[in-house]
Amino acid sequence: xxxxxxxxxxxxxxxxxxxxxxxxxxxxxxxxxxFNLLVTYSDGILAIPAHLAQEISFVDEVVVKLFANINFLFxxxxxxxxxxxxxxxxxxxxxxxxxxxGVSEWKLVLAKNFAALTLILAMIxxxxxxxxxxxxxxxxxxxxxxxxYLSIILNASAYISLGIFCSxxxxxxxxxxxxxxxxxxxxxxxTWGSHLHSNYVLAEIxxxxxxxxxxxxxxxxxxxxxxxxxxxxxxxxxxxMAIKSLGKRNW
Amino acid sequence: xxxxxxxxxxSKEYPGRVAVKxxxxxxxxxxxxxxxxxxGAGKSTTMRMIAxxxxxxxxxxxxxxxxxEEQEISKLIGMLPENPPLYLDMTxxxxxxxxxxxxxxNDINSRVDKILSDLSLQEVSHRLIGNLSKGYKQRxxxxxxxxxxxxxxxxDEPTNGLxxxxxxxxREFIKKLSLQKTILFSTHILSEVEQLCDExxxxxxxEVKASGPMDEIRRIFKKGLTLSIGVSSGQKLPDLSPFxxxxxxxxxQDSVEDTYQLIFSSEEDVRKELGRYFYEKGVDLLxxxxxxxELEDIFLQMTEKQ
Numbered sequence: 156x157x158x159x160x161x162x163x164x165x166x167x168x169x170x171x172x173x174x175x176x177x178x179x180x181x182x183x184x185x186x187x188x189x190f191n192l193l194v195t196y197s198d199g200i201l202a203i204p205a206h207l208a209q210e211i212s213f214v215d216e217v218v219v220k221l222f223a224n225i226n227f228l229f230x231x232x233x234x235x236x237x238x239x240x241x242x243x244x245x246x247x248x249x250x251x252x253x254x255x256x257g258v259s260e261w262k263l264v265l266a267k268n269f270a271a272l273t274l275i276l277a278m279i280x281x282x283x284x285x286x287x288x289x290x291x292x293x294x295x296x297x298x299x300x301x302x303x304y305l306s307i308i309l310n311a312s313a314y315i316s317l318g319i320f321c322s323x324x325x326x327x328x329x330x331x332x333x334x335x336x337x338x339x340x341x342x343x344x345x346t347w348g349s350h351l352h353s354n355y356v357l358a359e360i361x362x363x364x365x366x367x368x369x370x371x372x373x374x375x376x377x378x379x380x381x382x383x384x385x386x387x388x389x390x391x392x393x394x395x396m397a398i399k400s401l402g403k404r405n406w
Numbered sequence: 407x408x409x410x411x412x413x414x415x416x417s418k419e420y421p422g423r424v425a426v427k428x429x430x431x432x433x434x435x436x437x438x439x440x441x442x443x444x445x446g447a448g449k450s451t452t453m454r455m456i457a458x459x460x461x462x463x464x465x466x467x468x469x470x471x472x473x474x475e476e477q478e479i480s481k482l483i484g485m486l487p488e489n490p491p492l493y494l495d496m497t498x499x500x501x502x503x504x505x506x507x508x509x510x511x512n513d514i515n516s517r518v519d520k521i522l523s524d525l526s527l528q529e530v531s532h533r534l535i536g537n538l539s540k541g542y543k544q545r546x547x548x549x550x551x552x553x554x555x556x557x558x559x560x561x562d563e564p565t566n567g568l569x570x571x572x573x574x575x576x577r578e579f580i581k582k583l584s585l586q587k588t589i590l591f592s593t594h595i596l597s598e599v600e601q602l603c604d605e606x607x608x609x610x611x612x613e614v615k616a617s618g619p620m621d622e623i624r625r626i627f628k629k630g631l632t633l634s635i636g637v638s639s640g641q642k643l644p645d646l647s648p649f650x651x652x653x654x655x656x657x658x659q660d661s662v663e664d665t666y667q668l669i670f671s672s673e674e675d676v677r678k679e680l681g682r683y684f685y686e687k688g689v690d691l692l693x694x695x696x697x698x699x700e701l702e703d704i705f706l707q708m709t710e711k712q
Binding site for chain 1: 457459480483
């Protein structure tokens with residue numbers, strides 16, 4: 156059942172020009188960012204004495220910054236992808252097809268998550284030329300690249316669950332997208348609370364709730380159990396809320 | 407005939423509003439049951455509760471003698487909601503296939519072919535639903551309700567907004583469909599019910615006003631004996647006071663005959679006495695017929711009471 160809905164959703168994404176525009180735009184912007192980071196890095200190395208140049212880490216200056224920027228791009232791209240997931244169905248009153256078919260809310264929500272993730276993976280696939288370049292300059296550390304990709308895939312999955320939840324709240328796609336953007340920004344801003352010096356416990360709680368600290372750890376290959384638990388509970392929570400929000404039809 | 411559906415004291419309450427109040431009626435297996443009411447009477451709410459799209463606030467709905475919550479109603483009920491759930495960016499064939507897959511059907515291709523042919527949709531099967539006319543869209547909506555071959559079909563105002571030709575075609579299709587399935591069919595068009603239905607339920611402001619076979623409803627709501635009589639053209643009606651309070655109205659006139667409708671206060675059949683009386687008074691009685699009250703009269707009578 157999930158597979159049937161996933162297939163239909165993916166076909167629906169790729170039958171509209173939006174998917175191609177988003178993939179093209181994403182490739183262009185991330186390409187420009189990668190090029191700029193490379194140029195800045197090589198200019199920096201040439202500008203300083205050779206023994207100091209070794210201190211500048213390619214991973215820190217290019218890889219980490221590239222993926223952090225991709226994470227920033229997701230702030231806009233993912234809400235644009237998830238905005239119509241449910242709001243359009245609500246507007247066109249097409250959800251009856253699923254309820255009449257005995258499809259449960261969770262199967263539908265999961266299928267929509269997987270479909271949006273498929274489109275994101277197609278976008279990420281476009282960035283695969285960068286690792287080839289990175290490989291070419293001699294960084295042959297698969298774990299760093301693996302961690303980088305894992306970090307943005309985890310973040311994308313989390314943002315997708317948030318975006319899909321937002322789209323269950325309204326009939327209006329634009330409002331759904333704006334809510335998702337605000338939601339993602341909110342998850343970033345919570346991390347600022349970790350700079351609270353007056354209360355250590357509260358600062359730790361903010362650091363855990365905010366997504367940024369987990370993203371950074373995974374990006375640098377320092378993934379721990381707490382990060383896995385964090386991402387799983389984030390995705391579970393927003394999908395659970397989406398299911399509950401769809402269940403409002405039961406009121 | 408057995409009862410396939412029993413709706414027993416069903417209510418639906420929203421905060422601050424009661425949409426449907428203590429609705430009870432039953433649908434016989436193999437019948438076309440008309441669900442009649444003005445707009446906003448609670449028809450759609452009741453139908454959505456029967457289809458399991460809305461939970462009831464109180465009461466009980468049974469299908470084939472068992473509560474609907476205990477059954478896999480996605481296999482038993484096919485529904486065309488008031489707004490057909492159509493994906494405008496899919497082709498007709500893909501969409502019907504998709505619905506069949508959601509209902510976990512086998513032989514999907516042959517099922518889809520059959521339903522497309524039954525509803526004369528083959529010629530548009532590769533077109534996007536969004537580009538079709540309203541009549542075709544309604545047929546696609548009907549196809550999604552029928553593709554998984556459920557024995558009980560709910561049609562919520564299926565002819566609403568269609569052109570006269572499409573309405574006639576759809577009614578013909580519904581009649582044919584009733585040979586194999588039980589149909590619950592809502593409308594606010596009275597002539598439609600008279601043409602199609604064996605039984606009706608009249609709902610108004612969320613409450614059932616009458617329910618049962620069409621003839622029975624007519625009988626119950628008959629105010630008194632209603633006769634149609636014809637007398638020779640130009641002749642006056644005699645004094646009808648021996649028959650109690652009688653309301654006489656000239657309905658039509660031609661060169662031969664003047665036709666009157668007589669409504670008596672009592673239900674007693676006085677046709678014989680009336681014939682003799684007219685003969686005694688020297689009035690030529692050319693025709694004398696018993697009139698069943700029109701559904702429209704019943705409907706107006708009931709909804710105007712409010």
